[in-house]
Amino acid sequence: MISNREISKILYEIGEYLEIKGVMFKPRAYEKAGYSVENLEEEVAEIYKKNGLKAVEDIPGIGVSIALKVEELLKTGRLKYYEKLKKSFPVKIGELSAIEGMGPKMIFKLYKKLKIRSIKDLEKAAGAGKIAVIAGFGKKTEEKILKGIEFLRKSGGRFLLGVVLPQARSIENRLKELKHVNRVAIAGSLRRMQETIGDLDFLVTSKKPKEVMKFFVSMPEISHIYSQGQTKTMVRLKSGIDADLRVIPDISFGAASQYFTGDKRHNITIRALAERKGFKLNEYGLWRGEKLIAGETEEEIYKSLGMVTPSPEIRNDSGEIQVALQNKLPKLIGYGDVRGDLQVQTNWTDGENSIEEMAESAKSAGLEYIAITDHTKSLAMTGGADEKKLLKQMAEIDQLNSKFQALNSKFRILKGAEVNILKDGMLDIKDEVLAKLDVVGIAVHSHFNLSRAEQTKRIIKAMKNKNADILFHPTGRLIQKREPYDVDVEEIIKVAKETGTILEIDADPYRLDLKDEYIRKAVAAGVKLSINTDAHSKNSFHYLEFGIAQARRGWAGKNDIINTRPWPEMLKLLKTKQNIKNKIA
């Protein structure tokens, strides 16, 4: 069965082909029809099955001639008219228009002058300097095209949570200030705090949707308006991400929040549950027949379905619905629950700031303690510390702590290191020095290509060191930049339990390592975790929010995370009793 999304994509593409051909008016009609189908609540296939062609014609924005084309698509899965257009202008329109800044006119010109049909052709031509010399293009455009291609490849069209969250909040705040706006919410993957975000989804309640939309499309960060309507407006931001704004009535705010927060799998299961209970659930409310049962808040909707409201972060149909029906949802760690940061680099190695600057900044960010964990010697490019340098750093930390105490500040700097795991699983710092540190992080920074068995064995060997407290960024991945190394994380979790090694949730927006599924397994196994920023600059302590989100998505509670405790209690959760005595003294 062909979905609304597929139908609307074809309608949009027909519009683009027609525009390229210079046809008048028709492109707008197809665009309108595409938009209408995209935003339809019911599947067109269902409408057609129930009530035939006449009902398809009744869909707003669809006239007789487009309805016939939709019918052909529904009946045969193909559309001759569309295929003829594609043949007459053999260019991959969908592919090319996905590049930032490429519109139908540009695509047409590039085809006429250089026979460019695909991203591959485009990249070749731009690389050879052939685009810069076309009238109206120039060097700048050529560079922009190459950048656009590179970006598209790298991101797969998705953006890091840490990059887009501030942009979205800034827009949210401006919408909140509008006179005719009552309520504002961020929905979609951003509300679920996913690692990467496809597009931004804003919801607003207002009696003056026209004015809200007018304001939205005129914000300085908008680079393109796809469509502007009374209930939905779609734009692209200069940063490259798309954003949707929907205006809804107040009584539907909860229903729309629920619907547009998703994720899709969660929604499908919830909707089926509602139907089993004799309701109908859509973005306007929960209905019994024509009667509105709930709609203003998410809570009343979930409650009417006999369940508590799952936090957005865990809405992905991975068991949260069953657990919520039994009122057994775990209490997740809160965004204000982390008291200290156990991975912080300074200008002793590859960080930007001094120990004191990092401490002051952490304090301003509301933290009670940080552990300084500079790299160690085998990571030579960072100026990694050897035993002597570590001892010297410990002395400086003692001095700084005395200074805090003299000023009556309870803030505490803990002594630590990010100790490099060597190829054979040995650590590159002697045990007697490690034993003097408060917090020993261990990490893989080389030999990423070992076999799964060797990599796992190597890391386990390091975890078995009685001074190794925390395994930092356990899988080594960098989102959109580097795959994780091949390692048996379940085995690592098992050994963490046996040895009392803490596993890190690295909050750096590129890392977010461990991933949610592994956090959940670690929590289930009773393994303790630590959420750390891995800050290399004093401006990075806000990363904690992303790490906490990751922990929540892995169903972790406050107690599962050691650095939700004051530092003396936190230290007691680190490895051996023997070491604890040394460390607290």
Ligand code: DGT
């Ligand atoms: P993204 O933008 O790819 O990061 O992910 P989302 O989850 O933000 O997805 P998006 O923007 O396409 O749609 C926002 C929400 O709207 C989504 O989480 C659930 C809801 N939604 C979208 N399409 C459908 C659908 O076909 N069926 C149902 N039940 N819900 C949908």
Ligand code: CA
């Ligand atoms: Ca989205």
Ligand code: CA
């Ligand atoms: Ca969206």
Ligand code: ZN
């Ligand atoms: Zn590291």
